[in-house]
Amino acid sequence: MPGKPTRKKFKLNPLFLREKELREAKELLLFAYRNFTSESDQVLADFGFGHAHHRVIYFVAAKPGIIVGELLTLLQITKQSLSRVMNELLVGGFLYQKTDLIDRRRKKLFLTPKGESLENMLTEPQLEKIAQAFRHAGVDAVEGFCTVLQNFIDIQDETPIDHAIENSEQY
Numbered sequence: 001m002p003g004k005p006t007r008k009k010f011k012l013n014p015l016f017l018r019e020k021e022l023r024e025a026k027e028l029l030l031f032a033y034r035n036f037t038s039e040s041d042q043v044l045a046d047f048g049f050g051h052a053h054h055r056v057i058y059f060v061a062a063k064p065g066i067i068v069g070e071l072l073t074l075l076q077i078t079k080q081s082l083s084r085v086m087n088e089l090l091v092g093g094f095l096y097q098k099t100d101l102i103d104r105r106r107k108k109l110f111l112t113p114k115g116e117s118l119e120n121m122l123t124e125p126q127l128e129k130i131a132q133a134f135r136h137a138g139v140d141a142v143e144g145f146c147t148v149l150q151n152f153i154d155i156q157d158e159t160p161i162d163h164a165i166e167n168s169e170q171y
Contacts, residue, residue: 052077066108067100
């Protein structure tokens with residue numbers, strides 16, 4: 001009877017900046033991303049949504065009351081793209097807006113109960129995958145992995161990302 005499949009242990013070549021090793025790392029990222037998003041992609045497809053919808057829902061959940069300008073900065077998408085996505089989420093009953101009491105031109109975004117439910121359907125399987133991978137990797141590998149991911153982010157993006165991370169610590 002065949003046993004449970006095991007993964008080949010990734011052995012880092014000391015010459016890890018060679019093209020061969022860089023291509024292997026890229027392939028790992030592509031396959032990991034495919035598997036990381038597979039369940040949420042199916043849920044999104046069932047609603048007729050895409051990754052932009054997921055990102056809006058996620059960050060509105062992470063920071064209830066986020067204003068549109070902050071979301072644009074965080075997501076780095078055009079105002080037109082965000083407008084289309086937000087309109088679909090508003091009309092679909094996943095988001096609602098409140099006018100800011102201090103600056104009435106600003107709209108604060110919140111998830112409805114329907115939006116919260118969708119956000120949970122999208123996020124929970126991904127959190128489980130992250131937790132499982134972290135458990136198998138161990139603390140040193142997780143720290144190294146997070147360092148690598150942070151180094152993918154342009155230095156100009158650190159403030160919005162750091163701000164988003166700080167605000168998501170409520171979870």
